[in-house]
Amino acid sequence: MQAAIVVLVVEDDQLIQSLVEEALADGGFEVAIACTGEEAAELPNATSPKYRALVTDIDLGRGKMNGWALARHAREDTPDLPVVYMSGDSAEDWTSQGVPNSVMLAKPFAPAQLVTAVSQLLNSVTPPQS
Amino acid sequence: MQAAIVVLVVEDDQLIQSLVEEALADGGFEVAIACTGEEAAELPNATSPKYRALVTDIDLGRGKMNGWALARHAREDTPDLPVVYMSGDSAEDWTSQGVPNSVMLAKPFAPAQLVTAVSQLLNSVTPPQS
Amino acid sequence: MQAAIVVLVVEDDQLIQSLVEEALADGGFEVAIACTGEEAAELPNATSPKYRALVTDIDLGRGKMNGWALARHAREDTPDLPVVYMSGDSAEDWTSQGVPNSVMLAKPFAPAQLVTAVSQLLNSVTPPQS
Amino acid sequence: MQAAIVVLVVEDDQLIQSLVEEALADGGFEVAIACTGEEAAELPNATSPKYRALVTDIDLGRGKMNGWALARHAREDTPDLPVVYMSGDSAEDWTSQGVPNSVMLAKPFAPAQLVTAVSQLLNSVTPPQS
Amino acid sequence: MQAAIVVLVVEDDQLIQSLVEEALADGGFEVAIACTGEEAAELPNATSPKYRALVTDIDLGRGKMNGWALARHAREDTPDLPVVYMSGDSAEDWTSQGVPNSVMLAKPFAPAQLVTAVSQLLNSVTPPQS
Amino acid sequence: MQAAIVVLVVEDDQLIQSLVEEALADGGFEVAIACTGEEAAELPNATSPKYRALVTDIDLGRGKMNGWALARHAREDTPDLPVVYMSGDSAEDWTSQGVPNSVMLAKPFAPAQLVTAVSQLLNSVTPPQS
Numbered sequence A, B, C, D, E, F: 001m002q003a004a005i006v007v008l009v010v011e012d013d014q015l016i017q018s019l020v021e022e023a024l025a026d027g028g029f030e031v032a033i034a035c036t037g038e039e040a041a042e043l044p045n046a047t048s049p050k051y052r053a054l055v056t057d058i059d060l061g062r063g064k065m066n067g068w069a070l071a072r073h074a075r076e077d078t079p080d081l082p083v084v085y086m087s088g089d090s091a092e093d094w095t096s097q098g099v100p101n102s103v104m105l106a107k108p109f110a111p112a113q114l115v116t117a118v119s120q121l122l123n124s125v126t127p128p129q130s
Helices: A014-026 A037-046 A067-077 A091-097 A111-124 B014-026 B037-046 B067-077 B091-097 B111-124 C014-026 C037-046 C067-077 C091-097 C111-124 D014-026 D037-046 D067-077 D089-097 D111-124 E014-026 E037-046 E067-077 E091-097 E111-124 F014-026 F037-046 F067-077 F091-097 F111-124
Strands: A006-010 A030-034 A053-057 A083-087 A102-106 B006-010 B030-034 B053-057 B083-087 B102-106 C006-010 C030-034 C053-057 C083-087 C102-106 D006-010 D030-034 D053-057 D083-087 D102-106 E006-010 E030-034 E053-057 E083-087 E102-106 F006-010 F030-034 F053-057 F083-087 F102-106
Touching (some): A014 A030, A014 A111, A037 A053, A037 A067, A083 A091, B006 B037, B014 B053, B030 B037, B053 B067, B053 B111, B102 B111, B111 D111, C006 C037, C014 C030, C037 C053, C067 C083, C083 C091, C083 C111, C091 C102, C091 E067, D006 D014, D053 D067, D102 D111, E014 E111, E067 E083, F006 F014, F037 F067, F053 F111
Parallel strands (some): B006 B030, C083 C102, E006 E053, E053 E083, F006 F030
């Protein structure tokens, strides 16, 4: 089990970035950080190993790709990718803008909620067929 | 129980339209039909009583609003609206384009699958608070 | 398979009683009717075969046992009994007054919703151990 | 939607065979019948179109392949195949002998339970990726 | 994310109180303690910020409000409040006395079970609409 | 709450054994270790208190009982026993070889995934009736 489970975290607020990173690291996940949706959207092809779950803020900067668009983009690449959204203002838009089988964490949330959400989504992905 | 449960069906293929209408009527639902997403998008404000669930095809005509966009639009209006998509070619896009807590019926499907999907989604909506 | 699956329906409104009875009979269930909670509360011991699911109205008459109390009583007897509530006014009280793993059907509802609710609850009961 | 959804029913009791066939046909499914597990185990490769769900009795004759073994065999071929077991005596063995995401219907059951079980399992299969 | 997620814990046994408090604090939750149901029942209106989940023992003292009654009371105030019950003797009464969408932890339980239960229930609450 | 929740871990790789043990201990579980399926299969009768959940590797040595067979054996003894499988190569066989209501963790996985899986399965077991 030397390989790690990489979770891609997309968040531009430094403080939340570190809280999220610490929570996931405590749960035994390896964290990759991106600050913008554009940066994140490039990652699947560039990184090795690929990330196994996406945790994204919704508002990623004015005029920039937001979390809703990023998740759709990532799911086009990996149809069963676990997706967790984090947001304060936009949580109420989840039922219209989110993807199926995702979790919306309304800020503020406790670190355990994030770890549980990521774990549960990963555990429910049917194992890949060779 | 004189009031009916109206299901809005958005489908431009006449044959499927009648199959769907018959299946839902057999289940005791009242059916409202729209042939385009644009027409459907106008309905919530115009009809009385409002529709309680949306069943929509994905491809609703070239250059027209498709089922993905229509469902997002309808959920903005009614955040917990039950949504069932029907499609042949586009079923694989559901995980990236669908809304949370929706059902994708890949064509062909049996009438009972549609009735079960609509019933299950309606039954899981938490009763409204007065 | 000569034995029938008996569903106990507790409802004092004649019209709804027959709609519910017809829907369940169409689904292949056998229906036993009680008009009051008190009458229903006596049934488990008296009937043979015992009923396998309970479908109950909430308001069962002034000063009478209501559907919330009846369901709790029935679950004391049969801890995994499928329970479906039907109500207009009281649907919003389900989250505080209902029992776990039950379904609330807000009136009006389509017959298929009732049949799906009863079937789903029955199918999720773990088979009994001999 | 001219293509049908074929459900393979494996049952050696003539009476139950016809009850099950009628229930599924009423739900709009097309039914293929096999009387033994061995016969059923040959079918996926021989039929066109392939069956989309398996409904099987457990006891399929002394010294013959039983329903538990048949379902495992069929899932090796089609990992996400919907599976519904029907049994009187063996229902209690489901938690140790059944496959994940299957439904156990203890006999007797109402036709609506079968149709709901098959529909629900089919509706929860993630649409295939091209 | 400076605001905390407050979990109200109602438990009169000092030892369990501290175990529960420690487990929740480790998960990043803030804990408010009440020793009786009566005390807890007053809290929603008095505290700021309001608690977001309720974790309650069942037996809260002879002649006192028990955990079943407290949870119903709290759900009347907040219909989608996450509720976790803890009990040794009374766990078997959960199916008749508990509220829908709650979790029963039979004592003894591991701290991780409590944190997972609270997190899962919080994560499944649909984000509030503004 | 002096009694502990014992989780039986069956794994012959020393490294994974200790990772799993540490993760579960951090979650507050007590861990019992067995290196072979045969050894594990003897445990339920020998240990006191009995284990409450089973976490097992699939490949437990050539010519030895594997994890699939062990889980079936354990479920015959305890029909609602929580089961978590861990595997690299065999994860894809879960849908045909696993038991109902189990979780498959494809290696590698993060410790939090294991703790969440065990907790979730334990929390969903209906409390026993006295």
